[in-house]
Amino acid sequence: MTGLKLQGIRRSFSDPAPKLVLSGIDLAIETGEFVALVGPSGRGKTTLLRIIAGLDEAYEGTVTWAGGRRPRLAAVFQEPRLVPWLSVLDNLRLVSDRDRDAEARALLAEAGLAGTETAFPGQLSGGMQRRVALVRALLVDPEFLVLDEPILSLDPDLAQRMREWIGAYWRLRRPTVLLVTHDLREAAFLATRILVLGAGEGTIVVDLPVDLSHPRRQDDPRIEAIIEGLAHRDPMLLADGHDDGRDGRAGRPQPLE
Ligand SMILES: Nc1ncnc2c1ncn2[C@@H]1O[C@H](COP(=O)(O)OP(=O)(O)OP(=O)(O)O)[C@@H](O)[C@H]1O
Ligand SMILES: [Mg+2]
Structure with a gap:
């Protein structure tokens, strides 16, 4: 069953200057998936999460939930609130x-x-x-858990323990998870599917299923291969700086070669 369906989601801001951030997001997330959304700073990840969480209604397009109701949703945003x-x-x-x-x-x-x-x-x-x-x-x-970079400012060991904890929680309770992260390793360690928000075009340019069983090992070479494949597709994914979106790439979702 498709838990969440986004069709033609567009969102622009006018202040301080007109800017189209999301220019047509089409996405279906199945109930129980663990989806990681990656992309450098400024590409619109939080903007998309806010729309899904119902905190921003100034968008075009449609958000449809299975059964016609928003599931019990919990969100952790970048600032702890x-x-x-x-x-x-x-x-x-x-x-x-x-x-x-x-x-x-x-x-x-x-x-x-x-x-x-x-x-x-x-x-x-x-x-x-x-x-x-x-x-x-x-x-x-939560039936649907939105996590906007929940693992920041932690030393590497604790960060890894937190990832394992989140993974264990997901295996036990099976909420649908949408995790935003800059960390490709974190995405490949946890997610059943990785989405890349493209530079410039404001659409999802990579939609990659991660077909590895859970729990995963941090040193699984297949995780390394996933990271390399993603970085090859979009080298900016390895940078941590702000993405001004000028590095536009033609974009429909593509399988990795
Ligand atoms: N309320 C707002 N008013 C004006 N511009 C905004 C607003 N919210 C977001 N933006 C702009 O939209 C773009 C995307 O912002 P967003 O916070 O979604 O990026 P992000 O991918 O989550 O980045 P980061 O990884 O740094 O959290 C940025 O250029 C940002 O300045
Ligand atoms: Mg953000």
């Missing part, structure tokens, strides 16, 4: 009842955040706040 005057546990209680405190504490512990329950967001590092936001999203028990 915690309420600064509430403790970590009280932030989590915004989405779950007090009788789920034990579950909240367990998820915090799994995220390496045991002992932070009474801390205020401002007392935590950016990476910790982002993990609290991730725990809050999981407490929603």
